[in-house]
Amino acid sequence: MEKKSEEEGNNIKKEKIFRADKIDLKSLDRQLEKHLSRVWSRNLEVNLKAKEEWDIDLAKLATSNVIARGTYGTVYKGTYDGQDVAVKVLDWEDDGNETTAKTATNRALFRQEVTVWHKLNHPDVTKFVGASMGTTNLNIRSADSRGSLPQQACCVVVEYLPGGTLKQHLIRHKSKKLAFKAVIKLALDLARGLCYLHSEKIVHRDVKTENMLLDANKNLKIADFGVARVDALNPKDMTGETGTLGYMAPEVIDGKPYNRRCDVYSFGICLWEIYCCDMPYHDLSFVDVSSAVVLHNLRPDIPRCCPTALATIMKTCWDGNPQKRPEMKEVVKMLEGIDTSKGGGMIPEDQSPGCFCFTPARGP
Numbered sequence: 358m359e360k361k362s363e364e365e366g367n368n369i370k371k372e373k374i375f376r377a378d379k380i381d382l383k384s385l386d387r388q389l390e391k392h393l394s395r396v397w398s399r400n401l402e403v404n405l406k407a408k409e410e411w412d413i414d415l416a417k418l419a420t421s422n423v424i425a426r427g428t429y430g431t432v433y434k435g436t437y438d439g440q441d442v443a444v445k446v447l448d449w450e451d452d453g454n455e456t457t458a459k460t461a462t463n464r465a466l467f468r469q470e471v472t473v474w475h476k477l478n479h480p481d482v483t484k485f486v487g488a489s490m491g492t493t494n495l496n497i498r499s500a501d502s503r504g505s506l507p508q509q510a511c512c513v514v515v516e517y518l519p520g521g522t523l524k525q526h527l528i529r530h531k532s533k534k535l536a537f538k539a540v541i542k543l544a545l546d547l548a549r550g551l552c553y554l555h556s557e558k559i560v561h562r563d564v565k566t567e568n569m570l571l572d573a574n575k576n577l578k579i580a581d582f583g584v585a586r587v588d589a590l591n592p593k594d595m596t597g598e599t600g601t602l603g604y605m606a607p608e609v610i611d612g613k614p615y616n617r618r619c620d621v622y623s624f625g626i627c628l629w630e631i632y633c634c635d636m637p638y639h640d641l642s643f644v645d646v647s648s649a650v651v652l653h654n655l656r657p658d659i660p661r662c663c664p665t666a667l668a669t670i671m672k673t674c675w676d677g678n679p680q681k682r683p684e685m686k687e688v689v690k691m692l693e694g695i696d697t698s699k700g701g702g703m704i705p706e707d708q709s710p711g712c713f714c715f716t717p718a719r720g721p
């Protein structure tokens with residue numbers, strides 16, 4: 358009897374080994390993929406149905422012309438409840454290659470962005486009006502819209518800022534330059550906006566003049582929270598190349614852990630740009646800039662005509678050592694202490710004596 362059950366046991370074992378050999382891994386993979394896809398879809402449905410504090414009533418929103426087209430979406434001008442607004446519609450599915458999982462990730466990141474943004478309230482931060490995880494009821498009347506929107510498109514609605522980007526403003530003043538008072542005003546707006554974000558434990562991570570918008574009175578407002586993150590308590594939790602090369606702190610380029618001080622570095626570059634109405638490193642390649650910033654401490658040349666107090670702020674902000682960079686609240690104080698009554702702006706190119714230390718055209 359015992360012998361028989363031992364034999365049976367051996368047969369079962371053999372059978373198990375035999376079956377394990379025969380497992381069709383490809384079919385299991387397919388099943389797993391199907392299952393994951395079902396889970397993602399279910400999550401998407403839940404996402405679509407869930408009402409958030411920032412959920413907007415799309416029936417009250419009317420869009421008109423396209424303001425800009427980006428990689429992931431289109432920005433329209435519009436009105437919401439009578440207020441002029443900018444509507445950013447994100448249509449990740451456009452290239453037809455996005456997987457369900459990728460779309461779900463994008464939607465989760467979008468949710469994270471608007472959740473951060475809708476709580477913010479500061480004169481130097483673009484005012485958030487609302488957002489929607491769907492665009493089914495969105496009425497796009499613009500002649501240049503691309504027709505119907507993909508099912509998973511999301512949209513974010515913010516106050517409309519008619520003054521364009523800070524970068525465009527600086528380009529317009531490339532040859533005439535900005536009055537010193539205007540330089541300090543813009544710098545203070547940006548510094549105060551960043552100081553506020555940092556006080557809310559938010560690191561913007563993509564501080565650059567293209568991401569700053571101007572209102573009708575040339576007041577600057579921080580925009581684009583696409584990559585903003587809640588400041589990690591442990592800097593090791595925040596790594597990864599984020600931002601735009603010329604503005605990126607060496608520790609970010611180098612893939613090292615970083616914190617809010619990466620915004621202080623980028624602010625230093627913006628300050629130089631505002632003062633000079635020019636672009637840093639425009640004659641260098643991507644690779645040259647990355648290695649020179651990290652390895653050789655490359656920074657923009659500060660023109661001789663730049664008042665020492667302002668030059669000192671630029672230099673401390675873009676210090677290679679994040680610990681030596683000031684907090685944004687200290688930067689605000691330093692800027693507030695600058696006397697703007699005696700001029701100090703850059704001397705325009707067409708006036709002599711000009712600043713002979715800056716671009717090659719004005720060089721020695």
Ligand SMILES: Nc1ncnc2c1ncn2[C@@H]1O[C@H](COP(=O)(O)OP(=O)(O)OP(=O)(O)O)[C@@H](O)[C@H]1O
Binds near residue numbers: 428442518521580583
């Ligand atoms: N609130 C606004 N008011 C007026 N114009 C805006 C507003 N927001 C954006 N724009 C315009 O739309 C353009 C694109 O804005 P968007 O936020 O999509 O910037 P982006 O840097 O191209 O996007 P991303 O970095 O997320 O790909 C801006 O450069 C600006 O001209």
